[in-house]
Amino acid sequence: xxxxxxxxxxxxxxxxxxxxxxxxxxxxxxxxxxxxxxxxxxxxxxxxxxxxxxxxxxxxxxxxxxxxxxxxxxxxxxxxxxxxxxxxxxxxxxxxxxxxxxxxxxxxxxxxxxxxxxxxxxxxxxxxxxxxxxxxxxxxxxxxxxxxxxxxxxxxxxxxxxxxxxxxxxxxxxxxxxxxxxxxxxxxxxxxxxxxxxxxxxxxxxxxxxxxxxxxxxxxxxxxxxxxxxxxxxxxxxxxxxxxxxxxxxxxxxxxxxxxxxxxxxxxxxxxxxxxxxxxxxxxxxxxxxxxxxxxxxxxxxxxxxxxxxxxxxxxxxxxxxxxxxxxxxxxxxxxxxxxxxxxxxxxxxxxxxxxxxxxxxxxxxxxxxxxxxxxxxxxxxxxxxxxxxxxxxxxxxxxxxxxxxxxxxxxxxxxxxxxxxxxxxxxxxxxxxxxxxxxxxxxxxxxxxxxxxxxxxxxxxxx
Numbered sequence: 351x352x353x354x355x356x357x358x359x360x361x362x363x364x365x366x367x368x369x370x371x372x373x374x375x376x377x378x379x380x381x382x383x384x385x386x387x388x389x390x391x392x393x394x395x396x397x398x399x400x401x402x403x404x405x406x407x408x409x410x411x412x413x414x415x416x417x418x419x420x421x422x423x424x425x426x427x428x429x430x431x432x433x434x435x436x437x438x439x440x441x442x443x444x445x446x447x448x449x450x451x452x453x454x455x456x457x458x459x460x461x462x463x464x465x466x467x468x469x470x471x472x473x474x475x476x477x478x479x480x481x482x483x484x485x486x487x488x489x490x491x492x493x494x495x496x497x498x499x500x501x502x503x504x505x506x507x508x509x510x511x512x513x514x515x516x517x518x519x520x521x522x523x524x525x526x527x528x529x530x531x532x533x534x535x536x537x538x539x540x541x542x543x544x545x546x547x548x549x550x551x552x553x554x555x556x557x558x559x560x561x562x563x564x565x566x567x568x569x570x571x572x573x574x575x576x577x578x579x580x581x582x583x584x585x586x587x588x589x590x591x592x593x594x595x596x597x598x599x600x601x602x603x604x605x606x607x608x609x610x611x612x613x614x615x616x617x618x619x620x621x622x623x624x625x626x627x628x629x630x631x632x633x634x635x636x637x638x639x640x641x642x643x644x645x646x647x648x649x650x651x652x653x654x655x656x657x658x659x660x661x662x663x664x665x666x667x668x669x670x671x672x673x674x675x676x677x678x679x680x681x682x683x684x685x686x687x688x689x690x691x692x693x694x695x696x697x698x699x700x701x702x703x704x705x706x707x708x709x710x711x712x713x714x715x716x717x718x719x720x721x722x723x724x725x726x727x728x729x730x731x732x733x734x735x736x737x738x739x740x741x742x743x744x745x746x747x748x749x750x751x752x753x754x755x756x757x758x759x760x761x762x763x764x765x766x767x768x769x770x771x772x773x774x775x776x777x778x779x780x781x782x783x784x785x786x787x788x789x790x791x792x793x794x795x796x797x798x799x800x801x802x803x804x805x806x807x808x809x810x811x812x813x814x
Contacts, residue, residue, distance in 0.1 A: 370509070371688040376441075378677060379455040385410050385440055385463060389687050392505045394475075394498040399487040401693070402502050403479035405434055405470040407463045417517040417552070417809055419466045420503060422473055422533075424524025424560070424792075426495070427701035429478030430470035431678060433523075436670065437794040438462040438801075439470065443673045451680075453673040460794075460802035465809055467513060469506065473499055473529075476704050481693040491707035496532035500540065507547055517552040519809075523792040524738070527559020531716035538723050553726030555805070558738050558791045561746050562712040564597050569742030571596050571613060576741065577625065580616045588613060622737040623667070624790030630666030667795075674699050714746055721750065724778030728808045732789025732796060733769065740785050747783055752776050761804070761814035768800040771814045784814055 370390030374382055386408035394400045409416035423433040435442055440461035447454040462468060472478030474495040475487055482488050490498075507514055520537070522530045537551050560566060575585035588609035592599050596613075599606045621629035677683055678697040720727075729747065731740035752774035760767045761784065771784040786793040786800055794801040807814050 369688075373686065373688075376455065376686055377680065377683050378453050379441065384457070386413070391690070392502050392509075394501045394505075395482075395487055399483045400475045400498060401481055401483070401690075402475065402498065403472045403481075403689075404502075404506070405430060405439075407434075407440060407468050407470075409467045410440065410461070410464045413467055414512070415516075417466045417519055418513045419462070419468045419519045419521050419555070420499070420533075421468055421470045422499070422520075422522035422526040422529055423470075423477075424522065424526045425477065425700050425704075426474055426525050426529070426706055427477050427698075427704045428524075429674075429678075429697070429699055429701075430472050431478055431674060432671075432699050434470045435674060437523075437792060437798075438468070440464075443670065443677075445670065445673075448673055451676050453677045458798065460798040462794075462802060462805055464802070465806050466519075467516065471499065471502065473502070474704065474706065476701050478701075479687075479689050479694055479697065481690075488705050489707075490705070492528055492710040493532060494707075496529055496536055499529070499533045500536040503537070503549065504540075504545065504547060507549065511547075514547055515550060518550050519553055519555055520551070521555035521557075523557035523559065525560045527556050527561050527738075528710055528713045530554050530556055530559075531713050531720060532710065534720055534725070535716050538720065551725070553728070555728045555730075555808075557730050557793055558732060558735050559729065559743065560713075560738055561717075561743065562714055564711075565746065566738050566742045567597050568595070569739045569745065570617070570736060573736060573739035573741050574613065574617050579620070579625070580613055584609065584612055584616070617736065620736060621667075622735075622791070624732070624734045624796060625736050626734050626788070627790070628666055630668055671699055714749070717746075718750060721752070721776050721779050726808075727779075727781040728784070728805070729781065730769075730784045730786055730789075730793055730801070730804060732791060732793035733785045733787055734789060734796075735791040735793075737791040744783065747774070747781065750774070750781075752779075752781060755780070756813065763800045763803045768797070768803065773813070782808060782814065 370388055373387040373389060376383060388406040389404065391401045391403050394402055421430060421433050421438065423430050433439065438461060440458050440463045441455045442458045444454045444456040472480040474490045475482050520530050520533050531554065534551065534554050537549050541548050541551065571585065571588055574580045575582060588596070591603065591609050592606040596610060599610060601607065619629055621627050729743065731743050733740055753776060754772060755775040756773040758770055758772045761769055761771045767787060769785040769787045771782060774781040784804055786797050789797045804814055
């Protein structure tokens with residue numbers, strides 16, 4: 351049955367219909383865009399019922415020679431547009447010149463498109479401008495999402511054959527830390543069984559990645575101790591009484607529960623995305639503490655945001671996200687992007703109403719399996735991120751039992767320490783882990799210059 355489905359998919363690839371448009375100008379940007387910008391839809395799933403929307407930006411350096419990167423924003427359900435304008439794309443909002451319902455763009459001098467061709471994909475279906483023609487199409491999971499991303503890539507490259515020979519990297523951050531390695535496994539398996547077209551996969555890039563949610567979140571207590579957010583005495587007591595289990599403790603263990611309440615009292619009101627920035631609760635001031643809440647990683651609700659900036663109080667990063675709602679829901683903008691009319695009632699930066707099955711609890715087995723494939727891997731973490739602490743990411747990387755090729759050391763930008771890095775090897779496989787000093791969840795949003803330098807060096811096979 352699986353072989354027959356591959357035959358059907360191959361036939362679909364040959365007869366597919368791809369909608370794409372080259373965008374020369376955009377509302378909010380003065381003059382012509384100084385880079386090649388394309389948007390479009392590609393069908394996936396049964397009878398192409400799922401229509402995945404993408405933004406594609408050619409490398410501003412050398413499209414023919416530079417790598418091709420597929421970018422998946424996390425969530426799940428956060429639009430690729432968020433990654434484009436708030437993290438690694440060539441456009442960003444000019445907050446000084448934007449006002450009311452008139453967002454204004456400026457160019458990002460640290461865009462990753464200066465060294466790579468990047469496809470920003472609205473995935474899974476229901477994210478951004480992606481939609482399904484049937485209600486059944488909205489029932490997705492981690493594995494279905496990865497399968498559809500792989501199908502999208504094959505079709506996109508069939509329609510853009512000039513990029514077939516470019517080195518391909520799959521990239522993403524936050525919850526995409528789970529999806530990216532599954533996609534890489536899909537591509538690797540497909541190449542081995544002869545799927546067409548063959549993809550020139552070289553590796554993958556992950557930022558502040560969710561990997562094993564329980565262990566990622568369990569590392570918050572250690573992180574809090576290392577950052578002096580809790581006392582050494584409280585850390586030792588919590589570790590002893592809870593026996594290292596902080597997310598699913600024994601409810602009858604009174605000593606553990608008391609320690610965890612004390613930990614929550616210490617860290618519960620911090621902004622988990624960056625402990626150095628103010629925490630602006632847009633729903634409720636009730637602290638999340640150690641509990642897992644995917645919504646806390648996106649934490650902006652447009653109905654509340656619309657009024658928040660007018661209230662007295664500290665500046666908050668979430669205020670920046672308001673402009674994306676205003677801009678992307680403008681009918682003139684949607685016409686400029688060639689959005690299909692009637693396919694979206696309202697654009698959300700992060701869709702929290704997805705019908706989504708979290709069926710991969712731990713992505714670590716995918717990483718382990720990919721070691722023998724000889725890929726290059728870059729994993730980076732903002733060191734001020736409490737949501738997915740770097741110490742948890744470090745721990746699962748160490749569990750891969752790779753050989754250290756270059757031990758822990760600082761890396762620099764403009765003569766200043768930009769973070770710390772360690773490089774691992776296993777035959778042809780290589781993994782670079784880097785912290786980004788001062789970076790949050792996610793790092794390029796907080797430290798764009800440093801993250802651009804990191805990526806540029808890594809793509810060029812230089813040490814950070």
